[in-house]
Amino acid sequence: MSIKNDKTAILIITFILFAISLIGVLIFYISSDYKTNDNKNISKLVDFTDCQNNDNLSKCTKEKYIDNKKINIRYEKMKIAFAGEKPIGASLYINDKEIISPDDGIFRIDNLLYVTKNTILLGTYEPNVKNIKVYVYDFHGNQLSEVYELDKDRGILVKGYRFEKNKIIFTGTKYIVSKSVILHQQSDNKYVIKNADLCQEFLASDNLNGSDMYTAEYEMEYLSYNKLGKLKLIPGSEQTVLEYLKSIGCNV
Numbered sequence: 001m002s003i004k005n006d007k008t009a010i011l012i013i014t015f016i017l018f019a020i021s022l023i024g025v026l027i028f029y030i031s032s033d034y035k036t037n038d039n040k041n042i043s044k045l046v047d048f049t050d051c052q053n054n055d056n057l058s059k060c061t062k063e064k065y066i067d068n069k070k071i072n073i074r075y076e077k078m079k080i081a082f083a084g085e086k087p088i089g090a091s092l093y094i095n096d097k098e099i100i101s102p103d104d105g106i107f108r109i110d111n112l113l114y115v116t117k118n119t120i121l122l123g124t125y126e127p128n129v130k131n132i133k134v135y136v137y138d139f140h141g142n143q144l145s146e147v148y149e150l151d152k153d154r155g156i157l158v159k160g161y162r163f164e165k166n167k168i169i170f171t172g173t174k175y176i177v178s179k180s181v182i183l184h185q186q187s188d189n190k191y192v193i194k195n196a197d198l199c200q201e202f203l204a205s206d207n208l209n210g211s212d213m214y215t216a217e218y219e220m221e222y223l224s225y226n227k228l229g230k231l232k233l234i235p236g237s238e239q240t241v242l243e244y245l246k247s248i249g250c251n252v
Contacts, residue, residue: 041222042066043121043163046073046113066117071095071139073115078107094120094139114163118225119144121163130175134161136168138226145220145228154213169234170218174241176201176208199250202241210242210252 044064051060060075072095079088079102090109092100099120100106110123110132118139123132129148136145150156150172160171176198202208217237221229245252 041116041166041225043114043116044071045163046115047111048075048109048113049111051075052077052108052111064115066115069117071115073113073120075109076102090124092120092122094137097139097141099137099139099141100124116163116222116225121161121168123158123161131157131159131173132161134158134168134170136228142226144226147220147231150216150218150231151213151233156213156216159215166222168220168222168228170220170231171215172218173215174213199245199248199252202245202250202252208241210240210245212241213238214241214244215239 044066046062046064048060048062051057058077058079060077062073064071064073072093074093074096076091076093078090081087087105088102089105090100090107091098091102091104092109094115100109100122104126106124106126108125110125112123114121119136120139121134121136123134125132134145134147135143137143147158147161147168147170150158150170155175156172157175158170159173162169202210216239217234218231219234220231223229239247242252
């Protein structure tokens with residue numbers, strides 16, 4: 001009787017260990033496949049430059065394929081509002097799903113967008129935004145990320161962006177409020193006042209220090225098709241105001 005019980009116990013333990021091992025293998029392969037797909041997150045560049053520059057076109061369309069999946073991108077430009085009419089902002093659609101609404105009041109979408117199999121990365125020009133604001137949406141219209149201030153304490157705002165090796169790379173520059181003006185004489189009796197360029201601004205300003213960060217790059221990694229990592233400074237990409245001024249030939 002004891003031998004029979006021992007065999008039964010061994011069979012039960014063996015079955016349990018087998019089941020645990022099987023579950024572990026399945027989890028490993030599912031996780032590996034998930035990560036592999038993420039690591040191979042292909043991006044396609046969508047260039048609307050020609051369409052944007054054509055005043056006769058009110059709508060821009062592109063078609064991209066990723067892993068045999070067709071992605072239709074439709075961008076509708078901001079409509080000019082006449083007196084008494086409600087302004088209609090720019091809008092964006094992926095496979096006819098509204099991503100950017102005309103009610104959002106966006107002036108214009110950046111010429112260059114990036115699409116992956118499940119997301120779209122774009123920059124927008126909108127009220128009260130210096131340079132651009134960058135968004136990541138999934139194809140259902142859910143906002144996954146919004147990036148504008150890369151470093152609030154240092155005043156670094158997004159200037160540009162690109163998709164590179166499963167990461168979004170942001171280029172940021174210090175936003176400088178120009179306070180200095182230069183008087184230019186165009187003719188014997190015509191003078192024009194213009195904002196000073198950065199070289200002149202630096203020499204005239206008491207608040208702009210040469211050691212201030214002027215430009216840097218930041219990155220945000222795709223952790224999965226609908227999850228992004230934290231915004232991180234890319235070490236070694238920083239450039240101070242003084243370094244930048246010297247690089248553009250300012251006599252400082």
